[in-house]
Amino acid sequence: MSDVLSDAGSDSNHDDSQEDVMTPAELIAKLEEAWLNEKFSPELLENKSEVVECVMEQLTHMEANLQRVKKGDAKASVHRMEIDRIRFVLSSYLRSRLQKIEKFFPHVLEREKSRGEGEPSLLSPEEFAFAKEYLANTETYLKAVALKRMPPNLQTVDMLKAVPEPCLDSFVFLRVKERQENILVEPETDDQREYVVDLEEGSQHLMRYRTIAPLVSSGAVQLI
Amino acid sequence: MFCEKAVELIRELHRISDGQLPAFNEDGLRQVLQEMEALYDQNQADVNEAKSEGRAELIPSIKVRHCCLLRDQRCVTAYLYDRLLRIRALRWEYGSVLPANVRFHMCAEENFRMTIVVLSQLQWFSQYKKSLASFMRSLGGGEGLDITQDMKPPKSLYIEVRCLKDHGEFEIDDGTVILLKKNSQVVLGVAWDILSCVCVMSVSLCPQHFLPRWKCEQLIRQGVLEHVVS
Amino acid sequence: MNTQAYLPVQPGVGMEENFFSLDDILLSQERLPVRTECAFPRLGFLEKSSDSQDIAEGTKMELPLWLSKGLYERKRRILSVELPKVYREGWRTVFNADPRVVDLHKMGPYYYGLGSQMLHFDSPENPDIAQTLLQTFIGRFRRTMDSSQNAYNEDTSAVVERLDCLEKVLFRSGQTGLHGFQSWEKGQASQLTASSLVLNYRKRKITDVQP
Numbered sequence: 001m002s003d004v005l006s007d008a009g010s011d012s013n014h015d016d017s018q019e020d021v022m023t024p025a026e027l028i029a030k031l032e033e034a035w036l037n038e039k040f041s042p043e044l045l046e047n048k049s050e051v052v053e054c055v056m057e058q059l060t061h062m063e064a065n066l067q068r069v070k071k072g073d074a075k076a077s078v079h080r081m082e083i084d085r086i087r088f089v090l091s092s093y094l095r096s097r098l099q100k101i102e103k104f105f106p107h108v109l110e111r112e113k114s115r116g117e118g119e120p121s122l123l124s125p126e127e128f129a130f131a132k133e134y135l136a137n138t139e140t141y142l143k144a145v146a147l148k149r150m151p152p153n154l155q156t157v158d159m160l161k162a163v164p165e166p167c168l169d170s171f172v173f174l175r176v177k178e179r180q181e182n183i184l185v186e187p188e189t190d191d192q193r194e195y196v197v198d199l200e201e202g203s204q205h206l207m208r209y210r211t212i213a214p215l216v217s218s219g220a221v222q223l224i
Numbered sequence: 225m226f227c228e229k230a231v232e233l234i235r236e237l238h239r240i241s242d243g244q245l246p247a248f249n250e251d252g253l254r255q256v257l258q259e260m261e262a263l264y265d266q267n268q269a270d271v272n273e274a275k276s277e278g279r280a281e282l283i284p285s286i287k288v289r290h291c292c293l294l295r296d297q298r299c300v301t302a303y304l305y306d307r308l309l310r311i312r313a314l315r316w317e318y319g320s321v322l323p324a325n326v327r328f329h330m331c332a333e334e335n336f337r338m339t340i341v342v343l344s345q346l347q348w349f350s351q352y353k354k355s356l357a358s359f360m361r362s363l364g365g366g367e368g369l370d371i372t373q374d375m376k377p378p379k380s381l382y383i384e385v386r387c388l389k390d391h392g393e394f395e396i397d398d399g400t401v402i403l404l405k406k407n408s409q410v411v412l413g414v415a416w417d418i419l420s421c422v423c424v425m426s427v428s429l430c431p432q433h434f435l436p437r438w439k440c441e442q443l444i445r446q447g448v449l450e451h452v453v454s
Numbered sequence: 455m456n457t458q459a460y461l462p463v464q465p466g467v468g469m470e471e472n473f474f475s476l477d478d479i480l481l482s483q484e485r486l487p488v489r490t491e492c493a494f495p496r497l498g499f500l501e502k503s504s505d506s507q508d509i510a511e512g513t514k515m516e517l518p519l520w521l522s523k524g525l526y527e528r529k530r531r532i533l534s535v536e537l538p539k540v541y542r543e544g545w546r547t548v549f550n551a552d553p554r555v556v557d558l559h560k561m562g563p564y565y566y567g568l569g570s571q572m573l574h575f576d577s578p579e580n581p582d583i584a585q586t587l588l589q590t591f592i593g594r595f596r597r598t599m600d601s602s603q604n605a606y607n608e609d610t611s612a613v614v615e616r617l618d619c620l621e622k623v624l625f626r627s628g629q630t631g632l633h634g635f636q637s638w639e640k641g642q643a644s645q646l647t648a649s650s651l652v653l654n655y656r657k658r659k660i661t662d663v664q665p
Contacts, residue, residue, distance in 0.1 A: 130359045133351065137352060150257065150260055151261065154297045
C-alpha cells in the first residue's frame, strides 16, 4: 500500500502544507490504527480529522495520477485496487464513528459541552454538527408525535437517561506497543482482590476496556 | 391492568426483530394517550382531595397511577425511538430514495393519510438524510466521501453479477448507457479504467459490462443485481 | 462484519435497565408475587378476585416488575415483594446441583434478567440468588458456546429452545461468527449480498402489514 502511495504521489508537486513530515506509509498506518481502535472500542474515541484529511488528499492525488496513466497500463489496475482499499478503510472508520455518535449522541454532546479549554475534542466539526442535528431532529419528532399530547408533567424525556451510555466494562483484545508497568486490574468477583500487571511490548491480552482506555488514547496499546 | 395497550405497541415491534418497519399503530397510540389523560385526571382529583381533606391514605394509589403514567410514557417513546432506528436503516439499505412499497410502511394503516404522525416521520427521515449528506459532503475539507458505499473490503478487480430484475437504463461514469435486463449476466470491474476500451465494444455485442464496483454496490444491496462468486 | 443497518437499543447489563430497550420493557412486564402493606383506595378493580372498591392491606396479588419496582421503597414500605419460585431455595438447590439439565426457557425466559432485577428488592437471600445466577450461567456457558461454535448446518432447535434469552443472544452471536468464518474459508466473505432487510420487505405483501 505504501509503495503505491509514494509512487502515486511522487510525480505530483508537493505543495502541501503538511508541517510534520509523514510518509504516505506512515499516514496509512495511522489510519489503520485509528480504524481498528475505533472498531473495537465500546466508546467513541478522540477524532483524527487531520489523518482523515490527509488520506482524502492522498486519494485525490492518486486518482489524478491515475487519470494520466495510459489506458491499458497494467500498473493502473493495481493502483485502482489500492485506492479502493484505502477508501474502504477510511469509509469504514468514519462509519464506525458515526454509528457510535448515533448510538450515544446525548452523552457525546454532553462530554463536548463539559470539555475544558485546550482539551482535545471528541468530535470533528462535521461530526459535532451531525450530532447536534440528530439530537434536535429526534427531540422534535418525539415531541410532535407524542410528548406534547401527554399530561403536562410528562412532556419531556431526559435523553441523557433514556439513551444508554457506552459499556466501558466490555472486554477487548489488545496488543501492547509500549511496555507498561503496574496496571491496576479490578477484581471480577467478591472473593478476588485487585492486582497489578505489567504489559510487555508485543504481548496480547483480553482485558476490560475501562482498565486500558487511557492506554488506547495515548497510543500505548492497539485494539485488535 | 393499566399500560397493556402501551406494551402491546412494544410487542408489535419486538415480534419483527429483523428491523422492518411495521405500519404505525396510530390507534394504539391514541388509546395509550387516552389512558394517560384519565390517569392524570384521576390523580389530580385525588391529590386535591388528599390536600384539602387531609386524606393521606390516598397517596399509595396516587403513586400507582403515577408509575403507570411513567410506564406509558416510556413505552410510547421507546416505540417511537425504535421506529426511528428502523427508518434510519432504510437510508443505509436503500439509499436516499425509497421504493413506494417501503414508503408505505412509514404511514399509518389507513393508507397514505397525512397525519401528524406520518408527517413527523417523513420529516425526521428527510432531516436525517440531509444531516448525513452534509456530513459526507464536508469530509476532507469539502472534498466529500460517500460512506454508505464500500461496505465490504474490495477483494478482486472484477465482480461478476447476474441481473435479477429489469432495472432499465444505467449510466456508467464515462457516459455509456447500458440496459440492465433480467437474467443478463454482467461482469463488473473494479479496474474499469483499463478495460473501458473493451467495455464499449462489449456493450454492443453482448450483455457484458464493466462498471466501477461502487456503482453496483447499492444495486446489489437492493436486490437488482446478484454478485456471482465462481 | 456488521452490515446490518438496524441497530436496536441493547438491554442493560446486570441490574441496569435501558429505558428505550424493547427487551428490557418486556422483561419488566414479568409478574411478581407481592403483598400489599397498606390499602390502595379506589384501585379495587385491579384485583380481579374481590368486588371491593379498594385493594385491602395484606392482599396477595401479582404485579408486573415495573410497578413493583416503582412502588418499592425501603423506608416506607407499601409493598413487599416475594421471590418467584425459581429463585427460592428449593429451586436454587436444583440449579446448583446441575444447571445444565434445567429448561431455562420454561423457567424464564428472562431467568438471568429477572433474577438480577430481583436484587433491587432488599432480601436476605440476595447474595445466594446472585451466586446461583452466576454459577448457573458459568455451568451452562461452556455447552452453549460449544454447540454454537460447532453446530454448522445442523438443527439446533433442541438446544436453543432450552436457553434463556441472554443465552440465546450469545448462541446466535456464536453462530454468526461460525458462519462468517465458514464463508471466509470458502472465499465467499467478499461476496456482495442483497440486504436481508430489503429481501424481507419484498416478501411481505402490503396486506400483511395491516393489523
